[in-house]
Amino acid sequence: MPRRPLAPPTVTVPVSDPVVTAAAAAPDGSVYAALQDPDNHGFVVHVGTNGALDGAFGSGGAAALGTTQIGGLAVDSAGRILVDSAGCETSGGPAATLQRLLPDGALDTSFGTNGQVPIDGCIAGAVLLDGSGGEYAAATTDYQALAQSSISGSIVHVLSNGHLDSSFGNNGTISTPGGTIALRPGGGVAVLGTHGINLYAPPGQQSPTVLDEYDAAGRPVIPEATLQPNPGYAAFQVAPDGSIIGGYQFGRFLPNGQQDPTFGTAVCGRLVPIGTDTVTLGDGGFASITTGPHSSPVVEIRDQLGRPDTRVPVTPAPGGTRFTLGLAAGGGAVWALGGASVNQLAYSVVAVPTTPAAALTGQSAEGIAVFAADGGVFNPEQTGPDVAPADADGGVFCGSTGAIHLNRPIVGGADVAEGFGYWLVASDGGIFSFGDAAFHGSTGAMRLNQPIVGMAATPGGGGYWLVASDGGIFSFGDAAFHGSTGAMRLNQPIVGMAATPGGGGYWLVASDGGVFTFGDANYAFSTVPGGGVNKTGSAPTVGISRLPGAGYVIASSDGQECSTADGCVTAGPLAHPAVGVSGS
Numbered sequence: 001m002p003r004r005p006l007a008p009p010t011v012t013v014p015v016s017d018p019v020v021t022a023a024a025a026a027p028d029g030s031v032y033a034a035l036q037d038p039d040n041h042g043f044v045v046h047v048g049t050n051g052a053l054d055g056a057f058g059s060g061g062a063a064a065l066g067t068t069q070i071g072g073l074a075v076d077s078a079g080r081i082l083v084d085s086a087g088c089e090t091s092g093g094p095a096a097t098l099q100r101l102l103p104d105g106a107l108d109t110s111f112g113t114n115g116q117v118p119i120d121g122c123i124a125g126a127v128l129l130d131g132s133g134g135e136y137a138a139a140t141t142d143y144q145a146l147a148q149s150s151i152s153g154s155i156v157h158v159l160s161n162g163h164l165d166s167s168f169g170n171n172g173t174i175s176t177p178g179g180t181i182a183l184r185p186g187g188g189v190a191v192l193g194t195h196g197i198n199l200y201a202p203p204g205q206q207s208p209t210v211l212d213e214y215d216a217a218g219r220p221v222i223p224e225a226t227l228q229p230n231p232g233y234a235a236f237q238v239a240p241d242g243s244i245i246g247g248y249q250f251g252r253f254l255p256n257g258q259q260d261p262t263f264g265t266a267v268c269g270r271l272v273p274i275g276t277d278t279v280t281l282g283d284g285g286f287a288s289i290t291t292g293p294h295s296s297p298v299v300e301i302r303d304q305l306g307r308p309d310t311r312v313p314v315t316p317a318p319g320g321t322r323f324t325l326g327l328a329a330g331g332g333a334v335w336a337l338g339g340a341s342v343n344q345l346a347y348s349v350v351a352v353p354t355t356p357a358a359a360l361t362g363q364s365a366e367g368i369a370v371f372a373a374d375g376g377v378f379n380p381e382q383t384g385p386d387v388a389p390a391d392a393d394g395g396v397f398c399g400s401t402g403a404i405h406l407n408r409p410i411v412g413g414a415d416v417a418e419g420f421g422y423w424l425v426a427s428d429g430g431i432f433s434f435g436d437a438a439f440h441g442s443t444g445a446m447r448l449n450q451p452i453v454g455m456a457a458t459p460g461g462g463g464y465w466l467v468a469s470d471g472g473i474f475s476f477g478d479a480a481f482h483g484s485t486g487a488m489r490l491n492q493p494i495v496g497m498a499a500t501p502g503g504g505g506y507w508l509v510a511s512d513g514g515v516f517t518f519g520d521a522n523y524a525f526s527t528v529p530g531g532g533v534n535k536t537g538s539a540p541t542v543g544i545s546r547l548p549g550a551g552y553v554i555a556s557s558d559g560q561e562c563s564t565a566d567g568c569v570t571a572g573p574l575a576h577p578a579v580g581v582s583g584s
Helices: none
Strands: 010-012 019-025 031-036 041-047 062-067 069-075 081-086 097-101 116-118 123-129 134-141 152-159 173-176 178-183 189-194 210-214 236-238 244-246 251-253 277-280 286-290 298-302 323-327 333-341 344-351 368-372 410-415 421-426 431-435 452-457 463-468 473-477 494-499 505-510 515-519 541-546 552-556 561-563 567-569 578-583
Touching (some): 031 069, 031 081, 031 333, 031 344, 041 081, 041 344, 081 134, 123 178, 152 189, 178 236, 178 244, 189 236, 189 244, 244 277, 298 333, 421 452, 463 494, 505 541
Parallel strands (some): 410 452, 410 578, 452 494, 494 541, 541 578
Antiparallel strands (some): 010 344, 019 031, 031 041, 069 081, 081 097, 097 116, 123 134, 134 152, 152 173, 178 189, 189 210, 236 244, 244 251, 277 286, 323 333, 333 344, 421 431, 452 463, 463 473, 494 505, 505 515, 541 552, 552 561, 561 567
């Protein structure tokens, strides 16, 4: 029986019943945590790399900031702590301010006016260091009446001396949607937020999440994009290609606001939350606290595509009232912090590899999927001794029949070209639809001369063809009949088919690698002797698939794929023999 993971360690802090509201790592790898007590008093504490409270920081180990809630922390290269806090959401508290503390926790009175810079707002936001001697700070306003659709934010650009940068926006300030902020790779700042504040409504009824970006002068640089599906706003980053990674239901979104279904744990193009709190790493990956499917919170390190970094073990996270993450300098470690009990702060420290996890590039939602006889779905380009086929789909995984008792084995499948989904077909012509793939009919109730061996779909997904081992074609939906080998004498049986881009024709392939063309399908090669491409070994051909753009690929039962561009490539050992291939 496996051992139960040890609970995260704790450190005693001079704050009663602490709730963590923000965290930031220092250059030396220690961490600062913003805490709030039940009376809405805000504090900052410093925990060293050894997990001990810095008793010399502030007064008795905590810098007290009065009746306020801290929304953002940052630590500059000199070890000074930037604090964005606000208290007018609580009774009698001040409006938002950006403060700077010295390394010992004392207020830096040389910054702004007596150590403070006012910000227009009542809910404090993030603090970001822009690397040029200035800091960005954000605070949202109009926090009252959660059902209203009126929320706005303010961003200030503050120089290192605490003066507003007059070259930014309107004397150092711009008005934005209320939300969270991130630096843009080309300079400036981006906002992920909302114009409405119905944040606690049931799923599907929350205010839309929007993305706005501003250059270094505070001028808008893109039309406002609405993110679909709505992820809610939370910590995020802007990638060099203009996409963003983040949101409360963590995902990757393209510049037009549409979700990238190849990222992370998106299942069949549908958003699946990765974590409840997230920080980005220097290599483009990120760390998150995840609450499910684990029974208790854990810290996970993921790569640039949202996949777990298997080099880093999953680490138990604090299970306090609220937890957040702080990132150590240089990507060397990640801190997870949470209020544990009276005067106790729980923490976990996760070492991050200095070598980035390799990220796949160029994968599309369609990809190439190979279907096993039990209905398992995987991508052979990612299959190998270290990758389980059931978890290695490079496109969008929508489900399988791997756990279903089948009357007849699966013999092939086809992707929906415009959408997220696919069909699997059994040898009796039974059709299994997943994701956006619609059912258009089957031969499951027909008496067939020969078993079904493959299928192909029309470009819009409005129909499909089934092919039998004698080359007989069965058309469903908007799939048109273009011919067959049903009346021909074949050297070897047909094992698969693929449709041309426009659906005006199709290819059939036999088990010896022979190719037959119909309609507007053009012949390129075959894997029979003298057919133009020579495969390795004697594994029989099991299917054919159209490649993106033009041409086709022929697959063998050992996972080998052959094309004119790459010749024949062997994937790796398969758990089950491949019986079909599908792509677009």
